Amino acid sequence: MDKKLLIVDDEAHIRMLIEQTLEDLEDEGVELLFAENGEEALNIIQKKKPNLVFLDVMMPKMNGMEVCQKVKKELHLDEVYIILLTAKGQEVDRQKGLDMGANKYMTKPFDPDEMLSIAEGILKN
Template identity: 85%
Template sequence: MKNRKLLIVDDESHIRMLIEQTLEDLEDEGVELLFAENGEQALEMIQREKPHLVFLDVMMPKMNGMQVCQKVKKELGLNEVYIILLTAKGQEIDRQQGMEMGADRYMTKPFDPDEMLDIATEILKV
């Protein structure tokens, strides 16, 4: 399976960069890394690029990660897009809400780069 795409969505550039550094080795395996800095941009990119995996920050301007997730999964029905919500809020209620919006997984910040890479590798079958 080639032409796999992975979208990184976070409104903080240093976090996007950190995730990019964590996952850049996947590019050697043919994975294209895409980036968005807010929910609206993310939604447009998901519809246009149909990434296989999205690391999606929850707290963002314009449209938060929960709203993006809900639109992608519930309204657009893009269930083949695997969405992992990233959030600083680690309470069970937040995780539950994320799963209700259609998220496939939930990771709390600060995340473990090795775990993030392992998950991406597993999902993208690299």
Template identity: 65%
Template sequence: MTQKILIVDDEPNILTLMEQALESLEDEGVELITARNGEEALEIIKTEKPNLVFLDVMMPKMNGLQVCHIVKHDLQMADVYIVILTAKGQEFDKQKGIEVGADLYLTKPFRPKEVLEKSIQVLGF
């Protein structure tokens, strides 16, 4: 079964950076999918059921915390591993991320190597 990673960010340069960080996983058969806002992300999560989601917090239409809450609580998709990406590193924000069900919290700017290592760990390579 193909493993899938969804990258959600409204900043094109962040999407590109994330794709570049993870493109080596495509050789392992991992499919990389991108979305530019929360609504789009939610639709993709429902239809594609990605194994791993990198989710930006500050986005148009629906923010990452709302998406995470819907996926984890309303849709009961506990097996989708969600990493919240945010420029906000305050403890309060981390607490909010944990409350909505995020599995991990990464603060921007992140290191591409860190993103890749985490992905390998989550997907079990």
């Protein structure tokens, strides 16, 4: 399948939780990539062009909204599917994320089964 999935969160335990949720995808040939801040995420996105990015909003150096805006509006990497992850579920935040170019928005704590089925749906296309 040769797909790449990037997990971006400044909290190591959240990255690990998401990795555990999605590790079955590795059996299907999906490479899991990790970043702990926005700058690192942007570098990986530019170099590796992951198919899917789970992107935390609240992070140091560059937040998820900024990363998303750069990827979609400046680099025009429309093929990179970005799902913003945030503890803030307010509609105004959701709308701002979508305006920045995010494809989807998920609120923490997320449902692991939902996350896996979304990832599978996107990566099988």
